[in-house]
Amino acid sequence: MGNFVFDLIGKNIVAALVICIIPLVFILPYALIAILGELKIGAWMQDRVGPMRTGWKGVLQPVAEVVKLLQKEDITPTIANKPLFNLAPFIVFIGAFAAFAVLPFSEKFIPSGINLGLFFVFAVGSFAVIGIVMGGWASNNKYSLLGAMRSVAQIISYELPAGMVFLSIATIAGTLDMQTIILNQSGPIWNWYIFGGPQGGAIKFLFIPFFVILFIVYLISSLAETNRTPFDIPEGESEIVAGYHTEYSGMKFAMFFMAEYANMYVVSAIIVILFLGGWSSPFGTSFMDGPIWGIFWMVGKAFFFVFVQIWLRWTLPRLRVDQLMYLGWKVLLPLSIACFMAIAFLAMIN
Amino acid sequence: MNTNKNTEAQRLTFAEKLYLPELAKGMSITFREMFKPKFTRQYPEQRWDPTGSYRGRPVLVLEEGKERCVACGLCSLVCPAMAIEVQAAETENEKERYPEKFEINMLRCIYCGFCEEVCPEEAIVMSKDYELLFSSQKDAIYGKDRLLVPVEQLQDRLDFLKEYK
Numbered sequence: 001m002g003n004f005v006f007d008l009i010g011k012n013i014v015a016a017l018v019i020c021i022i023p024l025v026f027i028l029p030y031a032l033i034a035i036l037g038e039l040k041i042g043a044w045m046q047d048r049v050g051p052m053r054t055g056w057k058g059v060l061q062p063v064a065e066v067v068k069l070l071q072k073e074d075i076t077p078t079i080a081n082k083p084l085f086n087l088a089p090f091i092v093f094i095g096a097f098a099a100f101a102v103l104p105f106s107e108k109f110i111p112s113g114i115n116l117g118l119f120f121v122f123a124v125g126s127f128a129v130i131g132i133v134m135g136g137w138a139s140n141n142k143y144s145l146l147g148a149m150r151s152v153a154q155i156i157s158y159e160l161p162a163g164m165v166f167l168s169i170a171t172i173a174g175t176l177d178m179q180t181i182i183l184n185q186s187g188p189i190w191n192w193y194i195f196g197g198p199q200g201g202a203i204k205f206l207f208i209p210f211f212v213i214l215f216i217v218y219l220i221s222s223l224a225e226t227n228r229t230p231f232d233i234p235e236g237e238s239e240i241v242a243g244y245h246t247e248y249s250g251m252k253f254a255m256f257f258m259a260e261y262a263n264m265y266v267v268s269a270i271i272v273i274l275f276l277g278g279w280s281s282p283f284g285t286s287f288m289d290g291p292i293w294g295i296f297w298m299v300g301k302a303f304f305f306v307f308v309q310i311w312l313r314w315t316l317p318r319l320r321v322d323q324l325m326y327l328g329w330k331v332l333l334p335l336s337i338a339c340f341m342a343i344a345f346l347a348m349i350n
Numbered sequence: 351m352n353t354n355k356n357t358e359a360q361r362l363t364f365a366e367k368l369y370l371p372e373l374a375k376g377m378s379i380t381f382r383e384m385f386k387p388k389f390t391r392q393y394p395e396q397r398w399d400p401t402g403s404y405r406g407r408p409v410l411v412l413e414e415g416k417e418r419c420v421a422c423g424l425c426s427l428v429c430p431a432m433a434i435e436v437q438a439a440e441t442e443n444e445k446e447r448y449p450e451k452f453e454i455n456m457l458r459c460i461y462c463g464f465c466e467e468v469c470p471e472e473a474i475v476m477s478k479d480y481e482l483l484f485s486s487q488k489d490a491i492y493g494k495d496r497l498l499v500p501v502e503q504l505q506d507r508l509d510f511l512k513e514y515k
């Protein structure tokens with residue numbers, strides 16, 4: 001345990017800066033890969049080939065797109081509330097970036113090893129809402145405002161089931177610390193929470209259905225929290241132009257964009273940490289395990305869920321607002337509460 | 351009448367209401383689609399070679415150094431887009447005419463092929479040329495210099511016309 005940067009340079013201000021910068025250095029190439037994935041996977045799923053011109057088979061397309069966004073004119077509407085309008089994209093991005101502070105990359109590297117990791121992620125996750133409302137309201141545009149309102153309604157309703165999932169895992173793990181949650185699951189693959197967690201014996205099989213349900217609940221609510229299809233009603237193009245970022249262009253739009261992709265990684269990483277053993281190897285502690293392989297497993301598993309999000313986006317149509325609320329309040333929330341109680345009960349008799 | 355009985359929720363089975371099996375079906379379709387061969391052509395490098403039945407831009411047939419056209423004006427008359435302008439002039443031979451001026455406005459042409467169909471001399475035919483670009487409206491009016499195409503290049507179309515017209 002511990003942090004390899006501290007081991008390397010000692011516990012000083014330089015080390016702290018390096019630790020701050022590492023996630024940022026990770027986000028940029030990751031965002032490029034995710035954008036390329038979005039373009040290419042989406043194209044393949046629709047029987048197209050996607051971008052083919054920039055670089056070999058179009059692999060440089062995201063770079064071109066980022067450059068394009070950076071050199072675009074940065075427009076602020078005249079009647080917009082300028083300070084809020086300019087601040088909003090950065091707040092959204094800060095919310096996404098702050099979550100990286102407690103996301104472990106391997107057993108030797110977690111930017112901040114606070115023992116409230118899960119709670120922290122949950123707290124800064126709500127940051128995005130503030131940014132979105134700020135942006136939507138300050139734009140002085142009815143579509144922006146509608147999008148922002150939808151976004152708030154959606155994120156707040158889906159935070160509750162997500163919170164219940166966090167609670168269930170906290171109950172069974174007995175901690176909110178990310179590294180400890182992952183450590184609990186290390187060892188063979190059936191120690192992962194989705195396969196019933198580390199406890200042995202017959203009671204393990206009683207746990208499995210509840211964990212699977214919680215897994216699905218979290219997967220769905222994480223989609224809603226990142227405003228991804230099928231829950232992209234805050235930015236539903238056919239209804240409200242582009243929702244809360246209708247008025248944004250250039251660099252500030254790029255910020256919103258980055259935040260969305262960063263958020264995708266955050267929720268994927270949380271799924272992996274909560275249910276799929278984080279950085280632990282699926283082959284047990286003896287094979288392909290260790291701090292370096294940990295990075296590979298952590299990022300690899302998270303990338304798989306980023307892929308799943310892209311996959312879902314190109315498969316499913318958008319939900320209606322009432323369907324979204326129905327699903328959130330009448331299906332996911334009762335289900336997650338029931339699972340939470342069942343798991344608490346089982347954990348008690350275990 | 352009990353309208354409640356016919357809501358969507360009551361018509362669906364439990365599995366359908368659960369939505370997850372259906373979702374899995376949909377996702378398996380998109381996943382399989384990902385690996386299927388794609389038919390997109392990388393256009394400027396991979397060009398499409400149309401068959402004789404293709405109606406590209408209309409051209410005048412150039413045979414043995416001169417056009418077949420006898421400037422009868424039928425094509426100009428039939429053209430629904432009024433794209434063709436023909437001006438006749440006499441040749442040295444008696445009762446024979448040739449088009450002094452033959453212009454097709456390619457911005458108007460709709461590639462219907464009526465001109466080809468009506469021509470008594472098979473002098474105007476549709477070519478395989480589908481890459482038309484011009485930088486101004488004036489540039490879009492093709493004169494005889496650009497319309498005349500040697501007969502050898504149009505053989506596919508002429509064969510097609512012989513068989514099907």
Ligand code: SF4
Pocket residue numbers: 408425428429430431432433434454458459460461462463464465466
């Ligand atoms: S193809 Fe049709 S529109 Fe074009 S010139 Fe011939 S008759 Fe006119």
Ligand code: SF4
Pocket residue numbers: 418419420421422423424425426436465468469470471472473474
């Ligand atoms: S119909 Fe044929 S022969 Fe008559 S003017 Fe047109 S191209 Fe010439």
